[in-house]
Amino acid sequence: MEINRLKQFCAIVETMNLRSAAILLGMSPGALSKAMKTLQDELDVRLLNPQGRGISVTDQGRRFYLNAQRVLEEFNQLLAGIKAVAESRNTLRFASFEPFTVYFAALLIRD
Numbered sequence: 394m395e396i397n398r399l400k401q402f403c404a405i406v407e408t409m410n411l412r413s414a415a416i417l418l419g420m421s422p423g424a425l426s427k428a429m430k431t432l433q434d435e436l437d438v439r440l441l442n443p444q445g446r447g448i449s450v451t452d453q454g455r456r457f458y459l460n461a462q463r464v465l466e467e468f469n470q471l472l473a474g475i476k477a478v479a480e481s482r483n484t485l486r487f488a489s490f491e492p493f494t495v496y497f498a499a500l501l502i503r504d
Contacts, residue, residue: 396468398432399461401425402440406458410447 404414405425415422433440440454450458 394432394435396465398428399465401428402432403458403461403465405429405441405448406450406454409450 401414401418401420404417405411408414408417411425411429412422415425418425429441436457438453438457439451440457442449442451
């Protein structure tokens with residue numbers, strides 16, 4: 394299961410419309426529909442039902458949506474942590490007394 398499919402599924406549930414979700418995600422409705430079919434096939438459970446021009450979410454789909462939101466939140470926290478570590482490697486930070494900074498920091502930076 395791909396993380397993008399979780400994002401796509403959540404967008405569909407939140408908009409309750411495949412076309413609107415596709416626009417938000419920057420993809421075609423056909424591609425989004427195919428991704429949801431793949432997700433449902435992978436899980437072997439029906440998450441969405443077509444209903445007129447919209448969709449309805451099954452009971453399993455509602456439970457899956459709540460869990461998917463938690464997974465996406467944790468995934469975003471993981472990415473933020475990785476980015477913070479990467480950024481901290483490119484930054485040198487130090488604290489000092491003013492006299493040290495004025496007289497010796499220039500020598501340290503130069504060397």
